[in-house]
């Protein structure tokens with residue numbers, strides 16, 4: 001593969017460690033004396049490490065990079081961003097390329113992590129699956145649920161893993177709550193709150209604020225994580241009603257979403273993209289006995305600091321699914337359907 005080596009072989013800014021030797025895609029010949037084997041052969045033969053590429057080095061890739069570097073069954077093979085300045089963030093010895101077609105065409109890359117703006121997810125995931133890669137895609141899997149259905153079918157047809165990264169599932173507090181739920185009947189009422197100031201979460205390219213690139217506003221952005229948490233904790237959901245408030249640019253800024261659960265309970269999701277501060281919480285109520293309430297950010301006082309452990313969980317689960325066939329059923333498509341249903345039902349209030 002043609003690509004620029006990260007010139008810095010000094011200490012890695014992400015993991016503060018120095019690799020014993022630089023890693024590079026052309027090292028395959030050294031690792032495998034027979035030369036480069038087809039990735040399918042290596043997977044069949046019980047590959048001990050999966051070669052992974054990451055596409056899009058923005059705000060969220062910052063949390064993936066150390067999780068990928070640390071994972072014992074991952075070799076971070078290539079990092080891609082169209083912005084050459086992002087090469088500075090690449091761990092030592094890892095190839096950097098600007099053209100994502102180089103990543104997709106490389107037969108030695110087994111899997112890719114897609115951390116691109118939302119409107120690019122569908123095409124890149126589709127091309128990656130067609131190229132025989134396992135795919136871990138940031139949420140939302142796609143903007144259009146029909147595209148998500150196409151990706152699901154493609155993953156089934158190619159036998160590759162399609163994994164949507166919903167990082168809040170791996171939050172310590174959410175995991176403890178899920179554990180407590182196992183010993184109780186389903187709750188009568190669940191309330192999920194997701195409030196933040198979106199501008200604080202944008203990198204230099206403010207694509208989030210452009211509904212054409214984001215696919216909407218707070219519903220597709222934070223709503224995707226909240227829907228996944230609700231599906232995970234409560235099971236299948238049916239949309240009852242939605243109330244949306246829009247900004248002047250046409251992006252939904254606030255939403256109240258009412259859902260029914262299969263266990264005859266109800267759930268409410270409250271989203272706010274214009275909240276000064278950050279508030280991510282889950283509250284559960286039962287007819288009998290005490291309720292349960294978790295603040296997902298408790299103990300993580302620094303901005304975004306919970307993401308370090310959550311993205312380690314994402315990478316662990318993706319590797320377990322792709323390499324060992326373990327892990328969960330992907331909810332990426334279901335979430336796109338709930339997002340689309342919310343936009344159809346949402347009554348505009350501004």
Ligand SMILES: NC(=O)c1ccc[n+]([C@@H]2O[C@H](COP(=O)([O-])OP(=O)(O)OC[C@H]3O[C@@H](n4cnc5c(N)ncnc54)[C@H](O)[C@@H]3O)[C@@H](O)[C@H]2O)c1
Nearest residue numbers: 056057058059060061081082083115116117118138139203
């Ligand atoms: N930022 C967060 O807190 C957060 C949290 C959870 C999920 N996500 C999801 O992660 C994804 C990425 O979000 P982000 O905040 O990191 O975005 P970002 O804008 O910070 O990063 C996107 C990167 O992709 C690169 N890029 C764009 N088009 C490209 C192309 N054609 N080829 C190669 N590189 C290209 C950009 O240069 C940029 O570096 C989104 O789907 C988002 O919903 C973000």
